[in-house]
Amino acid sequence: MKTIYVDNNATTRVAPEVVEEMSPYFSEFYGNPSSMHFFGGQVQRKVEEARERVAALIGARPEEIIFTSCGTESDNTAIMSALHSNPEKRHVVSSRVEHPAVKNLVAQLKREDYRVTELPVDSKGLVSMEEVARTITDDTAIVSVMWANNETGVLFPVEEIAGLAKSRGALFHTDAVQAVGKLPVNMAESQIDMVSISGHKLHAPKGIGALYLRRGTRFSPYIIGGHQEEGRRGGTENVPYIIGLGKACEIAARSLEDEYLRVRSLRDKLENGLLEKIPNSIINGDREQRLPNTVSISFEYVEGESILLKLSDKGICASSGSACTSGSLEPSHVLRAMGVPFTAAHGSIRFSLSVYNTEEEINYILEVTPPIIEELRSISPFWKGPVARSCSAS
């Protein structure tokens, strides 16, 4: 059975060119970049090349890039640094639809007596700028709002929020792990102070991330140790993975526009085909302000785990915001925050594409999915046949 991988917001295939670039740095060039000999020095140069490549992808300067172990570490570093650098400020602003890396950290801060505001979203998953303007005050130390939502792909107006934060003297951080590599990002013309990047979301391996830290931003390290990363992140550099991340960013910078026009057209084909072939299906989230690779679609009156298992039996790998798949009993916090009705939230499926997907694969998904939904609906006590009404959110 052929594997059709459309779960790229969960993780991506490591690009073969990335593996190739990394592999000499395990057993051949294994020096420590801090060492005072040629053997370490050649590794250090390669690490700095990787830093330049990551910086180039997002329009930053190399010294503004700190390598970390993952997106979660970048998020934690950014938010805790803002709080430690501004101890007099006790207010944190975030959104209700953040990834757990931010959401659970913010919940912990609340228990530590910080004042926390989690911005609500509307039914399309968008925040209101009036609400943002009302929320940020002189007491706000950090505003952290994701660039793109992992479940729906909805994009947030991060530049505008960053501008508002700056005008009130607050720092702005964005978890951009889903955006970097999929959208043009240019920190040279931005007011954003900190950006989290994750390797395995853009065809580098798991276990490597980066934090962009705008020059001149007060910083307090999260992992304290040696002088690595200019004293901003202790611990011997994860050399091969840093090199891998650099290579992945270099590839992304080269192929961003062309490839993503193609990915977007495949996504649109998949989305329109599913809506057309399957009655009572609903797109979750705004269809315009959205990543080019993601579609979150709900099939009413059927349950997500059942759909995923049947797709999986056909070789198709997707994910769901349903309760059953996660081991929790409630559907995803993102869909709940958007007020997606229960008829739809439990039957949500996310397809997230990458540059490796083909039109043939999309055609196959469009062929096998409708009978799966039909079969499950024939078992469902709630399914009474298609209901005529508008079937998309926008």
Next chain:
Amino acid sequence: MWVYTDKVRDLFNNPKNVGEVDDADGVGEVGSLSCGDALKLTFKLDEAGRISDAKFQTFGCASAIASSSALTEMIIGKTLEEAEKITNQDIVEFLGGLPDKKMHCSVMGQEALQAAIANYRGERLPKEDSEIVCECFGVTQSEILDAINHNNLTTLEQVTDYTKAGGGCGTCHERIEELLQEVIGQVGAEHRPKEPAKPRLSNIQKMKLIEETLEREIQPNLEKDGGSIELVDIIGERVLVSLKGACATCAASDITLKHYVESKLRELVADTLVVEEVAQ
């Protein structure tokens, strides 16, 4: 990813007895769309009083569909007296096991069967008259006690796995712990040491403690559901509060107030306190 037995996968992919029996003698419906799974069971009796046909319709995950299919196979050919002896553990055994987190699927099967038999006999089920403990999933005290007794449950997590109770906002966790203690206490005849009496507080101390408890213990839990609570006044033993956000419009706010806010304040401050809601 869940690890399902071959039997579960087989019944999920090739479910038996899907649909509704024509002219059903008994109909049992449990669960709901909002809960994420639901089962409608219908059966027909022959002249001898045996179940001659049974069918199901299920909205839910693979284990819910497989449990439902298993149930119909298990009851066909049985008298009602024989069928009502079937427990959720029998369904689990028929399936060769279920993941812990999916045990509630087997309980849903057993409950649908009880409901269908009660429907045929024109009886009410004990759970219909029982107090609701978990508002999020509509689980009653009698359902929780049944699950604890039949499956020898000892922890809150197990109760959630088997009944879903406590799997939402968490407001009912304490009540479930109490029910567990009641059952375990009866079985093990264990004497729980009486809690030491709380020290007497001055009025100022008491007020401060109430304020702190509301802020640190209660508020964060209500906020998880988009709700909020504000202390309005303290008059003697009466704590006057106002509920805001999602709590203000929630049908279950009375229950939140009495079972959660009041019991928490009694536990942490003084067991004489009474919580009242005032409009602001």
